[in-house]
Amino acid sequence: MATPKAREQERIETNGNTANGTAERPFNGAATVALPQLPAAPMPGSAAWWAAIRALTHYDPAYPYDPTHEYDDEYTTDPDYGVDGVTYLTTEPHKEALASFKYTVDALRGPCAWREFTVHLSDAVRQARPPDHEFRNKGHLIPDVAVLPEVFMPGEPLPRACRLAVDPPPLLVLEVLSESTWQSDLGPKLDTYAAMGIAEYWLYDPEGHAPPAHADGVSFWGWRLDDTGSYVRIPRQPGKGEWAVYHSEVLAADIRMLPAAARDMDVGMSDETGSRHWLQWWDPNQGLWRDREVDAERKTQDVRAEAERKVQEAHLAERIAGMHSLLKTKLSDASRAQIEANWRRTGQGRTMAEVVEVWLGKADWHSLQFPDQPDSQGSE
Secondary structure (H helix, E strand, O other): OOOOOOHHHOOOOOOOOOOOOOOOOOOOOOOOOOOOOOOOOOOOOOOOHHHHHHHOOOOOOOOOOOOOOOOOOOOOOOOOOOOOOEEEEEOOOHHHHHHHHHHHHHHHOOOOOEOOOEEOOOOOHHOOOOOOOHHHHOOOOOOOOOOOOOOOOOOOOOOOOOEOOOOOOEEEEEOOOOOHHHHHHHOOHHHHHHHHHHOEEEOOOOOOOOOOHOOOOOEEEEEEEOOOOOOEEEOOOOOOOOOEEEEOOOEEEEEEEEHHHHHHHHHHOOOOOOOOEEEEEEEEOEEEEEOOOHHHHHHHHHHHHHHHHHHHHHHHHHHHHHHHHOOOOOOOOHHHHHHHHHHHHOOOOHHHHHHHHHHHHOOOOHHHOOOOOOOOOOOO
């Protein structure tokens, strides 16, 4: 890696700790395995950092490189670094896609997903790559999102990197295609992730960079390992509507990317951007497609409904108290208790004007009951 990426500082040492304390042990807990330490990324602004910058294939001696940003042969976090073939990683579609996918994973499996997780290849995987393969010499990959296996105790911090020589691979990875990375995502990464034993590989192509032969008219699709260790395309679920729906075995759910243009019609929520896609999963218990915004809206609706329920309860309590106070000398305790039980069961009460009619003797007390509650046969 020619870039001083901060995540490279999160290396796993031979004593089971990461350099920055993110994890307390190696990925699989094998603290006795002795491996050479991973090289630390150079400190931003140091002589080694500048040496890495000058080694970039697109190095420009006239450009004021900023140590607060990251620069790689393929991407940067510097919004002013306008070099052809170098992707600015913090574009809105990229950020939204990663946040959306991580939210889905967390909702379905709990916190087990990392963005920008470093996977260090084993020697066996590296040597099996052709001599000119992108990752044979590079030695590691950094998928946009990686879903880790369930090998941690609840509340235990997740690592930020793993070694395939001793650690299990992620269960699932997601890559977001860009102008500068789509060829790698569809080529070298595809066969490398398969060789690593990653069960599912998903791709999101928000800007349509993938050739039609790969995309097949959709912006979201995936592969699954078969019994031979090769990736096969995950088929669309039949009879699931207009938008492509797939079943993820890792997430144990049906998932889809819903275009923003269809959002108002499909889930009753408009999207002012007009271009965003939403990763959703089907919740059979609630019978709806869920995503971060749907959940937020439902939570807001639940809060409003609860507030309204409390207001209605307070109004009912006032009517019940008024009924008891006004009719205390007119009706028996049993009759008033029956009225109260009827009002509480139906969630509503008669108006105080109707109660006054009974107090004045102009109406029978049974008129205070609601029709779906049988009246008492008793009388005053």
